[in-house]
Amino acid sequence: xxxxxxxxxxxxxxxxxxxxxxxxxxxxxxxxxxxxxxxxxxxxxxxxxxxxxxxxxxxxxxxxx
Amino acid sequence: xxxxxxxxxxxxxxxxxxxxxxxxxxxxxxxxxxxxxxxxxxxxxxxxxxxxxxxxxxxxxxxxxxxxxxxxxxxxxxxxxxxxxxxxxxxxxxxxxxxxxxxxxxxxxxxxxxxxxxxxxxxxxxxxxxxxxxxxxxxxxxxxxxxxxxxxxxxxxxxxxxxxxxxxxxxxxxxxxxxxxxxxxxxxxxxxxxxxxxxxxxxxxxxxxxxxxxxxxxxxxxxxxxxxxxxxxxxxxxxxxxxxxxxxxxxxxxxxxxxxxxxxxxxxxxxxxxxxxx
Numbered sequence: 001x002x003x004x005x006x007x008x009x010x011x012x013x014x015x016x017x018x019x020x021x022x023x024x025x026x027x028x029x030x031x032x033x034x035x036x037x038x039x040x041x042x043x044x045x046x047x048x049x050x051x052x053x054x055x056x057x058x059x060x061x062x063x064x065x
Numbered sequence: 066x067x068x069x070x071x072x073x074x075x076x077x078x079x080x081x082x083x084x085x086x087x088x089x090x091x092x093x094x095x096x097x098x099x100x101x102x103x104x105x106x107x108x109x110x111x112x113x114x115x116x117x118x119x120x121x122x123x124x125x126x127x128x129x130x131x132x133x134x135x136x137x138x139x140x141x142x143x144x145x146x147x148x149x150x151x152x153x154x155x156x157x158x159x160x161x162x163x164x165x166x167x168x169x170x171x172x173x174x175x176x177x178x179x180x181x182x183x184x185x186x187x188x189x190x191x192x193x194x195x196x197x198x199x200x201x202x203x204x205x206x207x208x209x210x211x212x213x214x215x216x217x218x219x220x221x222x223x224x225x226x227x228x229x230x231x232x233x234x235x236x237x238x239x240x241x242x243x244x245x246x247x248x249x250x251x252x253x254x255x256x257x258x259x260x261x262x263x264x265x266x267x268x269x270x271x272x273x274x275x276x277x278x279x280x281x282x283x284x285x286x287x288x289x290x291x292x293x294x295x296x297x298x299x300x301x302x303x304x305x306x307x308x309x310x311x312x313x314x315x316x317x318x319x320x321x322x323x324x325x326x327x328x329x330x331x332x333x334x335x336x337x338x339x340x341x342x343x
Binding site for chain 2: 006007026029030031032033034037038039041042057058059060061062063064065
């Protein structure tokens with residue numbers, strides 16, 4: 001199915017948000033996630049299903065002012 | 066009437082939501098020539114608090130694979146952690162209440178802190194805060210247990226509403242972000258200081274040179290937050306040190322209670338006993 005990850009179209013077979021992070025190679029990286037504009041806590045990623053057309057944001061620490 | 070609190074010593078910590086910190090310089094971490102210079106600049110500034118942000122982690126699919134480049138965000142975070150400073154995550158770039166609230170929630174989980182530098186930007190050219198959205202987002206986040214550091218203007222009524230929304234720190238701008246113009250409205254900043262004598266106030270944004278920061282401290286501001294002035298200096302490490310000294314000088318001058326300015330000259334050398342030689 002096709003989803004949008006960080007603004008770019010992506011093909012995925014992941015069933016959950018946790019699967020998606022694994023598929024994308026994030027492993028144990030320190031990231032925060034949102035699905036369709038709503039934050040999903042780390043503990044909930046395994047229970048959060050991904051559906052066709054979903055918008056996923058994967059954010060990491062970055063420099064800021 | 067002088068409503069400024071001039072008591073204390075240079076060594077007194079500043080307190081944000083019950084957390085005491087020694088340095089009155091809060092430093093941003095963006096736009097440095099290299100991670101190494103960022104690290105050196107933070108050390109030279111003596112800052113105890115640095116601002117950080119959240120951004121999309123790009124290239125993860127390749128970066129996370131064996132042999133791939135390290136994830137940029139992870140190496141940045143390692144650098145900050147190794148410095149042992151406290152982090153103040155921001156909601157930079159957010160233009161709506163929802164964006165800012167969601168970003169703050171994500172930052173809380175990522176950085177494991179209730180602190181958030183709340184930015185709701187209302188205008189692209191000046192990066193002026195949308196103060197209406199700011200107050201609303203501050204209320205939502207304060208109720209949710211956040212300790213909000215709002216990036217605001219020097220407007221007194223907005224400030225009162227932010228305090229009513231739960232903010233125990235206010236961060237009025239000196240000038241537009243990254244402009245280096247200094248304190249655009251000294252009268253407004255002075256009024257704000259006089260209006261909230263006991264509230265921690267931080268001048269945030271627009272500071273260009275150390276004398277701007279010293280001026281804010283002489284006005285009675287508790288701290289100064291800056292980024293571009295250090296990061297974009299020819300020698301960021303040296304400039305970080307210069308700001309640290311200026312902020313200490315301004316704080317010491319405040320406590321020392323400066324003389325009143327006057328329009329006419331007043332001789333400093335005693336007139337009594339002067340020889341008559343004409």
